[in-house]
Amino acid sequence: MKRPTIADIARRAGVSKGAVSYALNGQPGVSEATRQRIVAIAQEIGFNPNSAARALSGASARAVGLTLCRPARMLSIEPFFMGLISGFESELAARSYALTLQVVATPELEVEVYRRWWGERRIDGVIVTDLRENDVRIQVLQQLQLPAVVIGGPGDTGRIAQIWSDDAGAITETVRYLVALGHRRIARVSGLPDLLHTQTRTRAFHEVCASLGLNEAVTVPSDYTGEEGGRATRRLLIGNDRPTAIIYDNDVMAVAGLAVAQEMGLAVPGDLSIVAWDDSPLCSLVHPPLTALTRDIAEYGAHAARELLAAIDGKQVGNVEAGAAHLTPRGSTAPPRQPGSAAPAQPEP
Numbered sequence: 001m002k003r004p005t006i007a008d009i010a011r012r013a014g015v016s017k018g019a020v021s022y023a024l025n026g027q028p029g030v031s032e033a034t035r036q037r038i039v040a041i042a043q044e045i046g047f048n049p050n051s052a053a054r055a056l057s058g059a060s061a062r063a064v065g066l067t068l069c070r071p072a073r074m075l076s077i078e079p080f081f082m083g084l085i086s087g088f089e090s091e092l093a094a095r096s097y098a099l100t101l102q103v104v105a106t107p108e109l110e111v112e113v114y115r116r117w118w119g120e121r122r123i124d125g126v127i128v129t130d131l132r133e134n135d136v137r138i139q140v141l142q143q144l145q146l147p148a149v150v151i152g153g154p155g156d157t158g159r160i161a162q163i164w165s166d167d168a169g170a171i172t173e174t175v176r177y178l179v180a181l182g183h184r185r186i187a188r189v190s191g192l193p194d195l196l197h198t199q200t201r202t203r204a205f206h207e208v209c210a211s212l213g214l215n216e217a218v219t220v221p222s223d224y225t226g227e228e229g230g231r232a233t234r235r236l237l238i239g240n241d242r243p244t245a246i247i248y249d250n251d252v253m254a255v256a257g258l259a260v261a262q263e264m265g266l267a268v269p270g271d272l273s274i275v276a277w278d279d280s281p282l283c284s285l286v287h288p289p290l291t292a293l294t295r296d297i298a299e300y301g302a303h304a305a306r307e308l309l310a311a312i313d314g315k316q317v318g319n320v321e322a323g324a325a326h327l328t329p330r331g332s333t334a335p336p337r338q339p340g341s342a343a344p345a346q347p348e349p
Contacts, residue, residue: 004042004045004046004047005047006020006021006024006047008045008047009038009041009042009045009047012041012045013034013037013038013041015030015034015038019034019038020038020042022035023035023038023039024038024039024042026060060124061121061122061123061124062096062097062098062124063097063098063099063100063122063123063124064088064092064097064098064099064100064123064124064125064126064127064305064308064309064312065099065100065101065102065113065114065117065122065123065125065126065127066085066088066099066100066101066102066126066127066129067101067102067103067104067110067113067114067126068081068101068102068103068104068129068130069103069104069105069106069107069109069110069130070103070130070224071103071225072103074224074225075103077225077226077252078224078250078252079251079252079278079280079281079282079297080250080278080280080297083278083280083297083298083300083301084129084151084297084298084300084301085099085101085301086298086301087297087298087299087300087301087302087303087304087305088127088301088302088304088305090298090301090302090305091302091305091306091309092305092309095309097124097309100117100122100123107132107135107136107137108136110137111136111137111140114126114137114140114141114144114146115140115144118144118146124147124312125146125147125148125149125308125309125311125312126141126146126147126148126308127148127149127151127304127305127308128141128148128149128150128151128160129150129151129152130152130192130195131150131151131152131153131155131157131162131195131196131197132194132195132196133155133194133196133199134156135155135157138150138156138157138158138160139158141160142158142159142160147308147311147312148160148161148308148311149161149162149163149304149307149308149311149317150162150163151163151164151300151301151304152164152195152196152197153196153197153319154319154321155196161307161311161317161318161319161320162319162320163300163303163304163307163319163320163321163322164197164319164320164321164322165295165300165321165322165323165324165325166321166324166325167197167200167201167204167325168200168201168203168204169204169324170277170293170324170325170326170327171201171204171205171208171247172204172208173326173327174247174275174293174327175205175208175209175212175214175247176208176212177327177329177333178245178247178273178275178333179212179214181245181273181333181334181335181336182335182336183244183245183273183335183336184214184216184244185214185216185217185241185242185243185244185245186209186214186217186243186244186245186246186247187217187218187219187220187236187243187245187246187247188201188202188205188217188218188219188220188246188247188248188249189219189220189222189229189232189233189236189246189247189248189249189253189257190202190219190220190221190222190249191221191222191223191224191249191250192221192223192224193221198221198249201249202219205217205219205247206219216241218236218243220232220235220236222249222253224249224250224252224253225252225253226252226253226255226256227256228253229248229250229252229253229254229256229257230253230256230257230259230260232253232257233246233253233256233257233260233261234260234264237260237261237264237266237272242272243272244271244272244273244336245272245273245274245275245333245336246272246273246274246275247275247277248274248275248276248277249277250276250277250278251276251277251278251279251280251282251283251290251292252282253276254274254275254276254277254283254290254292255276255282255283255286255290257274258274258286258290258332261274267337268288268332269288269331269332269333269334270334270337271336271337273291273332273333273334273336274290274291274332274333275290275291275292275293275327275332275333276290276291276292276293277292277293277325278292278293278294278295278297278325279292279293279294279295279325279328280297283330284330287331288330288331288332289330289331289332290330290331290332291327291328291329291330291331291332291333292327292328292330293325293326293327293328294325294326294327294328295322295323295324295325295326296323299322300322303320303322307320
């Protein structure tokens with residue numbers, strides 16, 4: 001069966017091909033009743049304008065792009081991105097916009113994807129994640145004049161709007177909470193070290209630890225996966241001065257860290273307190289449930305989508321600081337056990 005064409009729609013609607021083009025591209029020249037009839041016929045016969053024709057006509061693609069510079073398998077295990085995408089969809093679907101997703105290996109490949117999408121008019125704008133210092137993507141997006149919103153920061157994004165959460169404030173709150181419980185040896189398992197939000201968290205972690213006299217605080221870089229999070233935890237726990245508390249940059253690594261602690265015969269929270277970032281349902285499904293830094297990730301994504309749609313509509317959009325993550329204490333944190341004290345009986349899960 002051949003692909004439906006504008007001529008097929010025009011024949012069924014009893015109008016010219018020019019009238020069909022006006023109707024489908026949202027241009028004046030046809031009545032509203034005729035426009036609705038043409039759109040209905042196009043949907044009925046499954047007509048989709050090809051990218052070349054769309055580029056020539058200047059029509060909207062009714063789609064926004066998202067590229068992720070992460071291993072594809074991360075999408076199946078990383079609750080953060082699933083929550084973020086659900087937030088995007090809640091706003092985009094309401095405006096009949098689609099989300100175009102592509103996974104790439106490097107930021108440079110992201111740039112090539114942007115150029116191709118924009119040149120073929122496959123998208124009307126992009127949402128950018130994982131902001132880096134001196135990010136090559138920002139300059140290219142500004143050169144292309146491609147509407148965009150950056151999630152993460154704050155950083156130097158020029159004219160491109162960004163939305164971010166107060167990561168420094170959240171990490172400071174967490175360290176102060178652990179110190180109030182009595183912890184003096186606190187470690188952190190971070191995400192990818194070249195990401196701007198990772199650097200912000202690392203800097204804030206060591207600053208607050210230094211201000212509180214915690215000279216043995218250490219950050220071990222990782223990559224957000226359970227495998228690497230588990231390895232980082234094991235390295236920390238086999239040391240001579242193992243930490244009594246560990247903060248993880250996502251919940252997947254925190255769950256892996258909990259498993260490693262239990263594998264090594266350590267009681268959580270008696271021997272080790274654990275704090276996770278992002279607070280997906282994973283944190284409540286393990287035993288003990290994990291203390292976490294909680295934020296509404298779906299709303300975070302929805303907010304970014306709203307800002308991008310406004311930019312696509314030609315409206316002025318600016319930088320926005322979204323709500324900070326707040327600490328939700330659960331069973332994985334407690335005062336550290338004093339030397340010589342007996343381990344409490346562990347309840348059955």
